[in-house]
Amino acid sequence: MARPSQREQILVEASRLFSKKGYHATTIREIAQNRGILSGSLYAHISSKEDLLFEIVDDGADAFLSAIASVSQSDRPPIDKLRMALCAHIQVIAERMDAATVFFHEWEALSEERRRLIQAKRDKYEAHWNAILEEGMADGSMSMADPKFVRLMLLSVANWLYHWYRPSGPLAPEEIADRFIQILVNGIENPGKERDLRA
Amino acid sequence: MARPSQREQILVEASRLFSKKGYHATTIREIAQNRGILSGSLYAHISSKEDLLFEIVDDGADAFLSAIASVSQSDRPPIDKLRMALCAHIQVIAERMDAATVFFHEWEALSEERRRLIQAKRDKYEAHWNAILEEGMADGSMSMADPKFVRLMLLSVANWLYHWYRPSGPLAPEEIADRFIQILVNGIENPGKERDLRA
DNA sequence: CCTACCGATCGGTAGG
DNA sequence: CCTACCGATCGGTAGG
Numbered sequence: 001m002a003r004p005s006q007r008e009q010i011l012v013e014a015s016r017l018f019s020k021k022g023y024h025a026t027t028i029r030e031i032a033q034n035r036g037i038l039s040g041s042l043y044a045h046i047s048s049k050e051d052l053l054f055e056i057v058d059d060g061a062d063a064f065l066s067a068i069a070s071v072s073q074s075d076r077p078p079i080d081k082l083r084m085a086l087c088a089h090i091q092v093i094a095e096r097m098d099a100a101t102v103f104f105h106e107w108e109a110l111s112e113e114r115r116r117l118i119q120a121k122r123d124k125y126e127a128h129w130n131a132i133l134e135e136g137m138a139d140g141s142m143s144m145a146d147p148k149f150v151r152l153m154l155l156s157v158a159n160w161l162y163h164w165y166r167p168s169g170p171l172a173p174e175e176i177a178d179r180f181i182q183i184l185v186n187g188i189e190n191p192g193k194e195r196d197l198r199a
Numbered sequence: 200m201a202r203p204s205q206r207e208q209i210l211v212e213a214s215r216l217f218s219k220k221g222y223h224a225t226t227i228r229e230i231a232q233n234r235g236i237l238s239g240s241l242y243a244h245i246s247s248k249e250d251l252l253f254e255i256v257d258d259g260a261d262a263f264l265s266a267i268a269s270v271s272q273s274d275r276p277p278i279d280k281l282r283m284a285l286c287a288h289i290q291v292i293a294e295r296m297d298a299a300t301v302f303f304h305e306w307e308a309l310s311e312e313r314r315r316l317i318q319a320k321r322d323k324y325e326a327h328w329n330a331i332l333e334e335g336m337a338d339g340s341m342s343m344a345d346p347k348f349v350r351l352m353l354l355s356v357a358n359w360l361y362h363w364y365r366p367s368g369p370l371a372p373e374e375i376a377d378r379f380i381q382i383l384v385n386g387i388e389n390p391g392k393e394r395d396l397r398a
Numbered sequence: 399c400c401t402a403c404c405g406a407t408c409g410g411t412a413g414g
Numbered sequence: 415c416c417t418a419c420c421g422a423t424c425g426g427t428a429g430g
Contacts (some may be wrong), residue, residue: 004420027423027424028424028425028426029423029425038428039425039426040427040428042426043425043426043427048425048426049426051427157429
């Protein structure tokens with residue numbers, strides 16, 4: 001990787017500020033100042049503040065999509081795919097916390113046309129998860145009354161990471177994924193104790 | 200309930216706009232206009248825009264806390280408490296979607312002092328969940344390697360609701376809670392198929 | 399990338 | 415609750 005261009009560095013700085021303060025609360029003067037230039041000079045590299053937001057959010061959507069695409073294409077058993085998909089999702093967030101925060105927090109600030117574009121990528125992403133769960137039901141390795149809620153549960157847990165994950169924390173992304181999968185796969189009820197006897 | 204005061208109606212309108220457009224993107228002129236008055240007249244009812252945000256967020260925190268407090272105090276079995284706590288959480292969000300969205304999305308826009316106040320209430324809320332899980336482990340009805348992650352999973356799922364729940368949707372809060380609890384309690388692995396044989 | 403600036407709009411106030 | 419307004423700041427541009 002060559003040294004990052006000024007444009008790339010502007011994007012990194014915008015991600016940082018948008019994630020910390022929010023899109024609307026961040027001024028282009030702050031972004032410019034932190035890059036050592038004046039606000040007017042920003043416009044030699046970008047054409048509008050919203051373009052900056054769109055590029056961050058769209059890059060994020062692509063990162064999630066390409067991570068799960070490679071998992072979907074593997075020929076591992078479905079429960080392994082589930083673990084790999086969750087791990088990949090967590091890694092995307094872990095490696096770009098700022099962009100992930102902007103992705104979940106600020107994508108609705110985009111114009112309607114661009115919002116639709118991002119929504120389409122989100123739909124595509126969810127479809128990958130659905131496919132993994134359906135495969136698991138088809139081969140008998142998974143059993144669930146409501147796959148839609150399992151997917152919702154998985155993505156809720158995976159997405160919520162942007163609220164609490166810290167790269168300096170004690171657990172690597174793989175370990176976090178393992179713990180969630182273990183809970184989800186086995187459940188929390190103690191098999192030694194019959195539920196029906198307690199009611 | 201008597202007719203709501205102008206102040207209460209301003210809070211409702213502010214919740215609606217803050218949740219839809221974000222705190223910083225909402226102007227006090229919009230709030231005033233939607234209440235049929237001019238922006239300057241707002242200040243007869245509130246003292247600042249941030250006060251409006253704080254009141255919404257703080258009311259939300261109190262709603263979550265009082266909902267789980269009544270569950271904690273009941274003498275039902277821990278798994279029932281889990282279901283009740285999740286149901287109560289979902290109901291708080293369902294009954295005040297706008298405030299819940301502002302609570303999760305905009306609380307970081309508060310001043311540091313007020314942010315600390317809200318954080319303290321969030322910590323207290325999490326402690327209630329921990330207590331329920333610990334009770335379940337103590338009486339043997341639940342079994343988990345990592346209670347911290349079970350709590351994280353529960354709260355991730357519960358909190359993510361503000362992204363997708365719609366009061367007009369097909370499922371009542373209780374039904375949503377039931378489906379999540381069923382997945383979490385029983386797990387998704389098909390007991391008829393041994394995991395170790397597939398590796 | 400800077401100088402110099404624009405029209406618009408922001409949260410908020412004084413005085414009634 | 416209105417009239418009338420404030421200082422500050424916003425995103426963005428023209429011309430170099």
